[in-house]
Amino acid sequence: MSPPNASWTPSHPAFFLLVGIPGLEQAQGWIAIPLCLMYITATVGNGTVLYIIKTEPSLHEPMYLFLAMLAGTDLVLSTSTVPKMLAVFWLGSRAIDFHACLAQMFVIHAFSSVESGVLMAMALDRYIAICSPLRHSVILSLSVIVKLGGFILLRGVILISPFSILASRLPFCSHHFIAHSYCEHMAVVKLVCGNVRTNTVYGLFVAFVVVGFDVFIIAASYAMILQAVLKLPSHEARLKAFGTCASHICVILSFYIPGLFTFLTHRFGHNIPHHVHIMVAILYLLVPPALNPIVYGVKTKTIWDRALAMFPMRGRKRQHLGHN
Template sequence: MSDSNTTHFINPSFFILLGIPGLEVAHVWISIPFCTIYIIAILGNFTILFIVKRETSLHEPMYYFLCMLAASDLAVSTTIMPKTLSLFWFNFREIDFHSCLTQMYFIHCFTTVESGIFVAMAFDRYVAICDPLRHSTILSNHVVAKIGLAIILRGSVLILPYPLLAIQWSYCRSNIIPHSYCEHIAVVKLACADTQVSNYYSLALAFYVIGLDVFFITVSYIQILRAIFVLPGKDTRLKTFWTCGSHLCVFSASYIPALFSILTHRFGHSVPLHLHILIANLYLLMPPMLHPIIYGVRTKPIRGSLLLLLNQKRT
């Protein structure tokens, strides 16, 4: 029996983004830290790319992976923030249906790519510390290029069912998304079709990507820690340990909020919506700002190259 008050349509011409429900009056104030984070992320990641390209001494696997991470961070930030800021500043809530699906695809694609890059970086550190004599042989430029291509293909292919399934559904509940960007499950909840396949696939994919990648990262760093304790000299051990520790903090800052957001969408009905949306935004925006600081400024060759460049400009 059909409900006369329900509008049934296929492929709506647009969706309406609410931003952060319950905090609409504070959107302008919320936009200030968001915009600041975005600017720092843009400047930091472009600086990493520029310095690595400029300094031939940095043309090594570690810095190639760092450049991949910087490019991915720029893609994630730029996919989200321009539309979010236009919503916060000018109340531009509408987003075209196909633009919404495109945004949804690229957000999840590049976050999956970033997870793969973390695994590659952990593997690079494992080889560099545990088998340094064979590092250049195992991770040649050709191998690094293959790893990078495999990471991109994995992210592109695994996320492709998201928009392909969403574009086939009919939407009869609403075209209002209680979010500041086109998050996958937020769009799924608007469909009146059977979305179990998409729900199960996205949940399985999240646990597959996060679970498998965290497992490989954990194994790599366990081996690294074992190697650290046999290094000669206390200073060398501490330096290597703190470097690995900062990397693990970055991994945690990326995976834990992501897992929280995924589970909250499905099971966290008691979590206030505005808190969930804020965390969902921050877990995508904070890592692109933190990565250039943790991997760039704290990396001595990059820090040295940056200081040298700044001194040259002053003179």
């Protein structure tokens, strides 16, 4: 069913129709239930992390400020896609305005770039904290953190903006069904009737510039961290240092592995069932936002204690059990 007043311009349709999960249309209503629960977890969890870091002066330190950036990015990523996705799955509201689709595409890719940059910055923070602890507060001063955060955001905006600009100038076919649950760049470009070589090449360029650079910095940071930790004389000190980095490594893997799978599948994974690709692409935008506040909340005692303090009855019960 087409929405009212649907009209076409010479170059692009007035709207697209999101298919959802091709091949699993009948099961989408049930699939949406765990996705909705993950979105609620992501929203409540990241909102709680932001509130705790904002209201607790002792957490106004580099590691927690980067964590706040990560939580804010996760909120934007999940909120830009999940509400519309749930409307598609539960209400059959598949239509999305052409310009709204391009805006969603921009937000998804720009803030994915920002999240990658924040993870890179957090790896640098761990490296400095472990390898140069006495200079940590000097190297990562508040002004440096603000500039680094601004650079990461600006990088995402500048590099991703051409995606939407190029797509807006392409001629689209009469077929306007996007075989996806949200407006992903390659899924939109596949509807173009014309040469999309520029879009494809630029997409590869951005992926290698952003992800390639960030992964290199992360890998180099952790290689030097590992070298420094193995030189520590105390076994307990080595375990503590590894424990400090474990949560960050878990978050890194949950972000890059499905992201890399999605990127490669779009271009080379022609034998992979399409619904598998779409499900991984959905989880790519939902798992990290839902997982990050849980991982950092459990691993960071100050955040965990403040979160418990927000629920006094549970906090008192926990303390009572501890005394017993």
